[in-house]
Amino acid sequence: MAKSDDCVHILQGLLVFGNVVIGICGIALTAECIYFVSDPHGLDPLLTATANSDINAAAWIGIFVGLALFALSILGIIGVIKASRTLLMVYIILMLITFAFEMASCITAATHRDSLTPEFFLKQMLDRYQKSDPGNNSDSEITKTWDELMLQNHCCGVTGPSDWQEYTSEFRRTHSDADYPWPRKCCVLNAQGLPVNLDGCKLGVPGYYNSNGCYDAISGPVNTQAWGVAWFGFAILCWTFCVLLGTMFYWSGIEY
Amino acid sequence: STMLPLLLLLLPAAHGIAHLAYRPALTKEPQLEGVKTASTFVVDQPRCVFQNYSNAVIWLVVALNQAASSFNNSAGPGTSETAFQRFPDPVRAYMTLNVTLGSYPCPKPDGDIAVLRVGSETSCIQDDTRPTCNGPLPHPGPYRVKFLALEGSVPVAETAWSVPITLREAKPTSTISTTGSGHSADMIAITTILSILFAILLAGLVAMLFFWGSDSCGSSSTFSKPESVTVRRYNTHHVYDQPAARL
Numbered sequence: 001m002a003k004s005d006d007c008v009h010i011l012q013g014l015l016v017f018g019n020v021v022i023g024i025c026g027i028a029l030t031a032e033c034i035y036f037v038s039d040p041h042g043l044d045p046l047l048t049a050t051a052n053s054d055i056n057a058a059a060w061i062g063i064f065v066g067l068a069l070f071a072l073s074i075l076g077i078i079g080v081i082k083a084s085r086t087l088l089m090v091y092i093i094l095m096l097i098t099f100a101f102e103m104a105s106c107i108t109a110a111t112h113r114d115s116l117t118p119e120f121f122l123k124q125m126l127d128r129y130q131k132s133d134p135g136n137n138s139d140s141e142i143t144k145t146w147d148e149l150m151l152q153n154h155c156c157g158v159t160g161p162s163d164w165q166e167y168t169s170e171f172r173r174t175h176s177d178a179d180y181p182w183p184r185k186c187c188v189l190n191a192q193g194l195p196v197n198l199d200g201c202k203l204g205v206p207g208y209y210n211s212n213g214c215y216d217a218i219s220g221p222v223n224t225q226a227w228g229v230a231w232f233g234f235a236i237l238c239w240t241f242c243v244l245l246g247t248m249f250y251w252s253g254i255e256y
Numbered sequence: 257s258t259m260l261p262l263l264l265l266l267l268p269a270a271h272g273i274a275h276l277a278y279r280p281a282l283t284k285e286p287q288l289e290g291v292k293t294a295s296t297f298v299v300d301q302p303r304c305v306f307q308n309y310s311n312a313v314i315w316l317v318v319a320l321n322q323a324a325s326s327f328n329n330s331a332g333p334g335t336s337e338t339a340f341q342r343f344p345d346p347v348r349a350y351m352t353l354n355v356t357l358g359s360y361p362c363p364k365p366d367g368d369i370a371v372l373r374v375g376s377e378t379s380c381i382q383d384d385t386r387p388t389c390n391g392p393l394p395h396p397g398p399y400r401v402k403f404l405a406l407e408g409s410v411p412v413a414e415t416a417w418s419v420p421i422t423l424r425e426a427k428p429t430s431t432i433s434t435t436g437s438g439h440s441a442d443m444i445a446i447t448t449i450l451s452i453l454f455a456i457l458l459a460g461l462v463a464m465l466f467f468w469g470s471d472s473c474g475s476s477s478t479f480s481k482p483e484s485v486t487v488r489r490y491n492t493h494h495v496y497d498q499p500a501a502r503l
Binding site: 089092093096099100103106107110111113114115117119120122123126127160161162165166167168169172176177178179181199200202203204205206209211227230231234237238241244245248251252 | 286287288289290291293294295296298369371373375376377378391392424426427428429431432433434438439440442443446447449450451453454456457458460461463464467468
């Protein structure tokens, strides 16, 4: 009897520990998703301009899942210590619902990340950068975002300034090729925001224009966000799976 | 009859135009991103080529590829036959970028970028008063260029024609394919594993609900804690009973 008492206590201890970890991870997930939703890199206009803004949706779901996990972990701890069948049944069902939501969030984040290829950004940039449509707000947002991006990261286009030469674009419609082989923001600018050497920039002389593309500057933060949500969520779910299995086993051993 | 071959030999000499071996070419050094755009291209300046013609004005002739061989060196620059505004139809070769030899000092100082950007002047595209405008080229070409030195209105030297230069053509954005990138291994792994875990948990939940009311499977094995509670109750019951029995 003493031996099975020990087993019970060990199992209870493990379950309590498991729930504590779930609670902490839930708070961490909420914090991480709040950070991503706040868009620290200013890339949201590029990502949300499409029909689906799934990475953000995944982050929003993550916030609420994190809080739910924290609350449920407390419920779980109480249920385990009191060895209450009802409490634990409620706990398991609610946890499964939370599991499903978090699963959706992870898969959404991963899938959406896969769709953010260089071609996607290239097409969006060419179609909407400097599009002077007064009715459409998101176009001017995209223009502002790209300007900021090219300024901060000293880059041009998605794969390079040749993007503007290889493809037609909204920009090309309003800016002649001879005067603007690529946007002025691709030039090396001085403190006043004017090109250091405009002719050098138009010619493409190394040192007077930005020759690398901005895709790296975009994909870095996007990858961090997507994999942060997807893989951290996946890890939490794996741990939750173990705790839930243990809880089910514990539940089935409780006498009525 | 012997006079005729002699006269024929003398005629080119009387023309006096020197054919220099220099061939204009797209700039290779330094590497320029904009060496060819959709409407401009960049050629090297003809340094140390026209040294014997210090009094001449050096013009750049830009011609359609097929019109290069039929270009008349005596055509005057800035006339309607060579005006940029009437290029490419009916004018098939125009003259522009006129400079004196002083603009092409020889030798070229190291580090200087000595290039000519053909097509850089956008202000005079429609300006008929500027027939020698260095305007942007109207279509991808191909084009050929050469340099022509004129003293007054007399051509004195010319370079060879360049190889045909074809400009860049922009493709429409509809040719960019944004689909078919497939799913990464990460996403497939996450989906598969999570689906399996969720399925196992659901199965476990179903098993739990199935066994809710009945005696559970593991009751006889590890969970003796509830048993000890009932034993304790039983003991207290006995304790209450005994004093009553004694009484």
